[in-house]
Amino acid sequence: MPASDPVAAPDGAEPVPDGLEFVLRHLRSRKPEYGDLDPDFDLIENRVLDSLGFVEFLYLLEEHTGQEISIDAVSREDFRTIRRIRERFFR
Amino acid sequence: MTTTEVAERLRGDRRFQDVLGRLVEMSERDYYNPYRLFDWPDSLPDDAYWMTPELMAEHGTDVWDELPEPRRRALSKWQSINFYSLNVHGIRELLHEIVARIHTADFDVPSEYFHHIIGEENEHMWFFAAFCRRYGGKIYPPRSLRLAGPGIAGADHFLVFARLLVFEELVDVFNQRMAGDDRLHPTIRKVNEVHHQDESRHIAFGRQIVAMLHADLRERLGDGELAALEDYLKGYMRGSVASLCEPGAYRDAGIPEPYAVRRRVLASPAHAGYARRVLRRTESFMVNAGIFRTGLPESAKE
Ligand SMILES: [Fe+2]
Numbered sequence: 397m398p399a400s401d402p403v404a405a406p407d408g409a410e411p412v413p414d415g416l417e418f419v420l421r422h423l424r425s426r427k428p429e430y431g432d433l434d435p436d437f438d439l440i441e442n443r444v445l446d447s448l449g450f451v452e453f454l455y456l457l458e459e460h461t462g463q464e465i466s467i468d469a470v471s472r473e474d475f476r477t478i479r480r481i482r483e484r485f486f487r
Numbered sequence: 488m489t490t491t492e493v494a495e496r497l498r499g500d501r502r503f504q505d506v507l508g509r510l511v512e513m514s515e516r517d518y519y520n521p522y523r524l525f526d527w528p529d530s531l532p533d534d535a536y537w538m539t540p541e542l543m544a545e546h547g548t549d550v551w552d553e554l555p556e557p558r559r560r561a562l563s564k565w566q567s568i569n570f571y572s573l574n575v576h577g578i579r580e581l582l583h584e585i586v587a588r589i590h591t592a593d594f595d596v597p598s599e600y601f602h603h604i605i606g607e608e609n610e611h612m613w614f615f616a617a618f619c620r621r622y623g624g625k626i627y628p629p630r631s632l633r634l635a636g637p638g639i640a641g642a643d644h645f646l647v648f649a650r651l652l653v654f655e656e657l658v659d660v661f662n663q664r665m666a667g668d669d670r671l672h673p674t675i676r677k678v679n680e681v682h683h684q685d686e687s688r689h690i691a692f693g694r695q696i697v698a699m700l701h702a703d704l705r706e707r708l709g710d711g712e713l714a715a716l717e718d719y720l721k722g723y724m725r726g727s728v729a730s731l732c733e734p735g736a737y738r739d740a741g742i743p744e745p746y747a748v749r750r751r752v753l754a755s756p757a758h759a760g761y762a763r764r765v766l767r768r769t770e771s772f773m774v775n776a777g778i779f780r781t782g783l784p785e786s787a788k789e
Pocket residue numbers: 578607608611682686
């Protein structure tokens with residue numbers, strides 16, 4: 397299985413899990429002007445995730461991964477890109 | 488804002504210094520030992536309300552109507568543990584910001600009073616955490632992560648003190664009401680009463696400094712930037728109220744689908760009215776101080 401691109405799912409590649417699909421849709425809806433959001437697009441720098449929007453995103457992530465996420469146990473780098481989010485929360 | 492501009496404004500304001508002098512005097516006079524002040528019974532009755540039901544975010548919503556009475560009481564316990572947990576985390580941020588500013592060039596004038604705030608907040612954090620751990624067996628984890636704000640250069644001091652004021656004003660609405668609610672256990676009332684006493688001073692200070700820092704920004708920022716600050720603070724206020732709907736509390740109260748419940752509560756018309764009520768005091772201050780040009784939107788939804 398190709399580990400090089402954990403988000404895009406070309407034929408035969410790892411499919412995008414349902415939960416991640418929800419999370420992606422939420423992120424795209426926050427900044428539609430950025431389109432589909434490349435897996436390495438910087439979500440924090442580009443304010444797709446900002447201080448005020450973060451909590452709603454966190455709850456969505458919890459709901460779709462089935463795990464409670466304590467801020468003590470993560471860092472902002474875990475949310476930097478879609479690739480990082482997938483690696484950290486959908487493995 | 489340059490260093491000298493802040494320091495000069497704070498130094499040049501006679502009224503601010505009088506207020507600070509009085510607050511320091513009151514803090515010294517009312518100094519107490521929190522470690523001996525409270526009776527901590529081994530347990531609190533599980534079949535009673537732990538929080539004033541009218542102050543619960545679910546009150547008046549469909550979610551509330553569907554809950555049998557014992558479940559509402561169980562929820563009040565966990566929502567109160569969440570409320571005190573939010574206090575613990577809010578105080579961490581507050582201490583962090585005040586410690587970063589005490590005895591720096593910008594803040595030499597209020598530094599004497601900062602010592603009292605830091606001391607008192609350390610004690611508040613202790614009794615809130617003690618309550619959570621003793622009666623809930625845990626503190627709910629922090630949920631917010633500081634990422635980008637409105638991104639306006641020179642507005643950092645203002646935003647920090649404005650956020651702290653929003654937090655303290657909102658908490659105080661709960662403390663004041665719960666301190667006088669005789670449906671609640673005496674230990675719960677006491678915690679809220681003691682906190683309210685100290686916070687009335689912190690809020691008096693917060694209103695002064697926030698108004699002054701904003702007056703300074705009005706001289707230097709354009710309308711667009713001031714509007715962006717206003718929008719950000721309104722969003723912060725709505726987010727603070729939304730943080731009172733904690734999925735973990737629904738789960739602990741035995742309510743299924745906690746995330747869906749949170750969404751339902753936040754989307755409910757009753758909750759919009761609730762948010763307006765608990766934020767009214769802060770909103771009035773912000774409007775009267777010229778920080779907000781308009782009140783909160785009618786629908787206080789996200
Ligand atoms: Fe406090």
